[in-house]
Amino acid sequence: MRTYLAILACVAFSVAQASDVRGKVNLANGKPASHCVVYLEGGAHSRPQKGAVVDQKDRRFSPHISVVTVGTDVSFPNDDTIFHNVFADYDAKRFDLGMYARGQTKHQVFPKPGVVALMCSVHPDMSAYIMVVDTPYYAIADANGDFHISDVPNGDYQLKVWHESGQTSFKAVHVAGPESVEVVTRRP
Amino acid sequence: MNIHSIRSKIRSLILVPLLALGIIAFFAFGLLSRREIAQRTSMDVRAAKSTLETFLSEKRKHLELETKLLAQVPYFKAAAQSHDRATTQVEVNQYFPSMSDGLILVTEGGTELASSGPLKGASPSTIAKLGWTSARDGKSWSGLVVLPKGLFLAATAPFMYGDFPKGAAICYSPMNDATLQTLAQQLSVQIAIVEGDKVVARSTSMKPFKLDGKTTGIYTQVGGEDYVGAYSAFRGAGDGTGFVTFRNANDIIGPSKLFLLMFFTLVALGFLLTAGLSEAFTRNLVRPLEGVVQAAIVLARGEYPEPFEVTRKDEIGLLQGVFNRMTRALQDHEQKLRAMIDIDPLTDLINHRRFKEQLSVELEKAESLSIVMLDIDHFSEFNSTKGMADGDTVLKACAALLLEITPEGAMVARYGGEEFALMIPSCELEDARALAESALAKFASLGFELTLSAGCAQKGTGTDQVGSLCLAAELALAQAKQLGRNQVSDFNTLAQDGTDPYQLNRFLQDGTIATIQALAAAVDAKDAYTKGHSQRVAEYAADLCRFVGGADSEVELVYRTGTLHDVGKIGVPDQVLNKPGPLTPEERAVMETHPALGEIIVRKVPQLADTLPGVRNHHERWDGKGYPDGLAGDAIPRLGRILAVADTYDAMTSDRPYRKGLPVEVALAEIAKNAGIQFEPTLAQAFVEMMSKHASQPKAA
Numbered sequence: 031m032r033t034y035l036a037i038l039a040c041v042a043f044s045v046a047q048a049s050d051v052r053g054k055v056n057l058a059n060g061k062p063a064s065h066c067v068v069y070l071e072g073g074a075h076s077r078p079q080k081g082a083v084v085d086q087k088d089r090r091f092s093p094h095i096s097v098v099t100v101g102t103d104v105s106f107p108n109d110d111t112i113f114h115n116v117f118a119d120y121d122a123k124r125f126d127l128g129m130y131a132r133g134q135t136k137h138q139v140f141p142k143p144g145v146v147a148l149m150c151s152v153h154p155d156m157s158a159y160i161m162v163v164d165t166p167y168y169a170i171a172d173a174n175g176d177f178h179i180s181d182v183p184n185g186d187y188q189l190k191v192w193h194e195s196g197q198t199s200f201k202a203v204h205v206a207g208p209e210s211v212e213v214v215t216r217r218p
Numbered sequence: 219m220n221i222h223s224i225r226s227k228i229r230s231l232i233l234v235p236l237l238a239l240g241i242i243a244f245f246a247f248g249l250l251s252r253r254e255i256a257q258r259t260s261m262d263v264r265a266a267k268s269t270l271e272t273f274l275s276e277k278r279k280h281l282e283l284e285t286k287l288l289a290q291v292p293y294f295k296a297a298a299q300s301h302d303r304a305t306t307q308v309e310v311n312q313y314f315p316s317m318s319d320g321l322i323l324v325t326e327g328g329t330e331l332a333s334s335g336p337l338k339g340a341s342p343s344t345i346a347k348l349g350w351t352s353a354r355d356g357k358s359w360s361g362l363v364v365l366p367k368g369l370f371l372a373a374t375a376p377f378m379y380g381d382f383p384k385g386a387a388i389c390y391s392p393m394n395d396a397t398l399q400t401l402a403q404q405l406s407v408q409i410a411i412v413e414g415d416k417v418v419a420r421s422t423s424m425k426p427f428k429l430d431g432k433t434t435g436i437y438t439q440v441g442g443e444d445y446v447g448a449y450s451a452f453r454g455a456g457d458g459t460g461f462v463t464f465r466n467a468n469d470i471i472g473p474s475k476l477f478l479l480m481f482f483t484l485v486a487l488g489f490l491l492t493a494g495l496s497e498a499f500t501r502n503l504v505r506p507l508e509g510v511v512q513a514a515i516v517l518a519r520g521e522y523p524e525p526f527e528v529t530r531k532d533e534i535g536l537l538q539g540v541f542n543r544m545t546r547a548l549q550d551h552e553q554k555l556r557a558m559i560d561i562d563p564l565t566d567l568i569n570h571r572r573f574k575e576q577l578s579v580e581l582e583k584a585e586s587l588s589i590v591m592l593d594i595d596h597f598s599e600f601n602s603t604k605g606m607a608d609g610d611t612v613l614k615a616c617a618a619l620l621l622e623i624t625p626e627g628a629m630v631a632r633y634g635g636e637e638f639a640l641m642i643p644s645c646e647l648e649d650a651r652a653l654a655e656s657a658l659a660k661f662a663s664l665g666f667e668l669t670l671s672a673g674c675a676q677k678g679t680g681t682d683q684v685g686s687l688c689l690a691a692e693l694a695l696a697q698a699k700q701l702g703r704n705q706v707s708d709f710n711t712l713a714q715d716g717t718d719p720y721q722l723n724r725f726l727q728d729g730t731i732a733t734i735q736a737l738a739a740a741v742d743a744k745d746a747y748t749k750g751h752s753q754r755v756a757e758y759a760a761d762l763c764r765f766v767g768g769a770d771s772e773v774e775l776v777y778r779t780g781t782l783h784d785v786g787k788i789g790v791p792d793q794v795l796n797k798p799g800p801l802t803p804e805e806r807a808v809m810e811t812h813p814a815l816g817e818i819i820v821r822k823v824p825q826l827a828d829t830l831p832g833v834r835n836h837h838e839r840w841d842g843k844g845y846p847d848g849l850a851g852d853a854i855p856r857l858g859r860i861l862a863v864a865d866t867y868d869a870m871t872s873d874r875p876y877r878k879g880l881p882v883e884v885a886l887a888e889i890a891k892n893a894g895i896q897f898e899p900t901l902a903q904a905f906v907e908m909m910s911k912h913a914s915q916p917k918a919a
């Protein structure tokens with residue numbers, strides 16, 4: 031299982047105080063790491079967000095992958111025609127929102143960073159991830175693995191990647207202008 | 219011939235094919251039963267294999283199903299991501315598996331999260347990794363897993379989160395020896411699970427064994443017993459994993475063996491039965507045959523066996539019957555042959571041998587008995603002129619005639635060629651003679667122009683035995699012939715006082731020169747005047763022979779002949795011999811028969827054959843006027859000529875009742891005068907000369 035980090039190009043796009051960080055993430059097998067979460071640590075701490083929602087509709091969680099900052103209260107509306115349940119093992123314990131009917135909405139605050147794998151106890155095929163981060167600089171890559179984090183203040187950061195396959199990556203980046211980063215994740 | 223060989227032949231004829239049949243049946247049955255066993259084994263094992271396959275396949279399906287269900291349990295799925303061992307173990311403990319014997323949950327990378335069942339806490343990294351290996355590709359797997367704890371049938375399924383596997387659920391059931399044993403008992407087979415040529419599990423009732431790399435048509439020895447097995451690959455498992463269903467060969471062959479045992483018991487019983495039957499049959503056949511053989515042996519000895527009691531109606535009975543008939547026929551035939559020996563086929567009269575046999579018997583018991591010998595005169599001449607056929611007619615007619623005239627109890631025999639004999643018991647000589655006379659008369663009247671001569675003799679002191687009586691009759695017959703044929707003569711000179719001076723029987727029993735000389739001397743003694751005659755003639759003749767230069771052997775012969783030359787006088791009646799006066803012509807004729815009769819007697823002694831010419835011809839004359847043959851000159855045997863001189867001289871010099879003996883000189887003169895007339899001249903002169911010399915010499919005392 032070869033693990034390597036390859037930087038194909040490093041072009042600094044320098045603004046006075048802030049720059050955009052762009053890049054592409056591939057999986058270890060060379061395929062694009064679609065919808066992977068990319069975030070930079072080492073800068074300012076985040077503040078809780080408002081209006082973070084994971085909807086339940088057509089027996090699916092939507093969005094499949096979402097990123098929230100620490101302390102964010104995420105609402106889980108049941109927009110489906112059937113009963114749903116939301117539970118997950120989080121912070122070394124399980125929260126379970128119980129069964130609730132359509133039209134109802136339940137909430138859950140995520141005070142610590144980490145990956146939350148959401149499950150519906152009645153529909154085992156339903157799945158969704160919430161990535162809880164303690165940084166304001168994050169992005170979710172598109173289907174091609176391309177990502178774009180804007181307005182990152184110049185400085186040194188840890189670039190972290192998480193993909194739902196479980197592959198992750200770490201990379202130290204120095205932001206001093208517009209920067210493009212190529213990342214290959216590695217298998218767990 | 220060995221009768222037992224038939225017995226053994228029959229026995230082998232029956233038993234050998236039976237034995238061959240048994241052997242053929244044995245091999246045929248052996249071949250068929252082997253095929254049957256092979257087929258049945260194959261069928262049994264295949265059936266067991268198919269059942270086991272079904273069982274395993276069902277079991278696997280159940281495991282697969284349960285594993286899939288397990289992989290869909292949300293809490294387990296969650297646990298797979300949370301890696302919360304404690305909670306997960308609690309969840310697992312609460313889960314009650316219905317089909318599998320245990321389960322294992324593993325996280326990404328194959329780390330065990332929680333487990334239950336026999337493999338709980340056993341760090342079964344192999345099976346955990348196996349589960350994850352297929353789950354990583356989003357796939358399920360099922361099959362056999364060989365673990366340190368044993369063999370397990372397992373199924374795995376991935377925990378899928380979205381499109382990505384996050385762990386695996388594993389359900390398993392141990393396939394240990396005990397499990398196989400339970401299965402084996404249900405299926406009535408032995409089961410072994412193999413991996414390559416390694417036995418990884420087996421039903422506990424089967425002892426450890428090696429496969430030796432065989433996976434088809436498996437015959438293996440386990441603990442000294444033969445097992446027949448069939449290999450079956452296990453679907454979905456790794457290469458070379460499969461199971462072998464075994465059956466104990468004895469269980470399959472057992473019933474066949476029992477059948478085989480019964481079959482051969484039957485064959486053996488049949489064999490014994492047939493052997494017994496053949497033995498009985500052989501006895502039944504051979505025992506009567508042995509009887510026939512014994513009878514044949516008796517027959518071969520010349521005796522006649524007791525006839526068989528024929529009770530059977532088969533070939534044996536037929537053989538016995540035929541044997542009886544054969545024995546009877548042989549007996550009849552022998553009697554006929556005996557009869558043929560004793561009976562003359564031409565005349566149907568008894569023969570010479572039988573006549574003497576019968577005569578011997580009759581002489582023993584009859585007080586008085588006479589026999590008659592008859593001879594056809596000049597019959598050989600008749601035969602040669604008229605032919606044998608006519609001769610046979612004469613013989614037949616003569617036989618018929620004799621049978622006709624003989625009284626009851628008498629016996630007629632064909633004694634020789636043309637010679638017949640009659641035996642008439644209780645008959646005096648005179649009556650026999652009368653009978654002979656009548657035979658002669660009747661024969662003469664038959665018209666054959668032939669005549670008969672007959673000689674009669676009666677049982678008496680010297681003729682009380684077959685030989686002597688027959689000799690007497692022969693002498694009488696010879697006399698009749700000498701007297702001119704066609705007449706009857708008899709032998710009646712024997713002393714009637716019970717003495718037997720001639721010792722005829724002794725002579726006939728012991729025919730030597732001594733007995734014949736005694737006979738001759740006895741004949742001489744009948745007449746007081748001729749006493750010592752033969753002795754004197756012998757001496758004169760021997761002297762004469764020596765005088766004329768005869769060799770010693772001739773002298774001896776002359777002497778010997780001289781001693782018996784008058785033995786034929788036994789056949790001359792006493793009244794003729796002792797007549798005190800000149801003989802009548804008839805008496806003279808009777809007297810002159812004695813040389814011929816003498817010849818008959820001397821012929822009885824073969825070693826005296828050289829004396830015969832002297833005995834027969836001592837009364838011949840040089841001029842041919844002598845008797846019995848009327849020979850003349852040199853035709854007269856020399857022995858006869860010498861004896862003639864000596865005999866005449868002694869006769870002339872002996873005294874006679876009616877005249878005194880002539881003086882020597884007169885007698886010699888008479889001999890000299892008859893030289894060349896009655897005597898050979900030289901012999902006569904020599905005798906005279908010799909006797910003269912004797913006379914001139916002083917006479918010896």
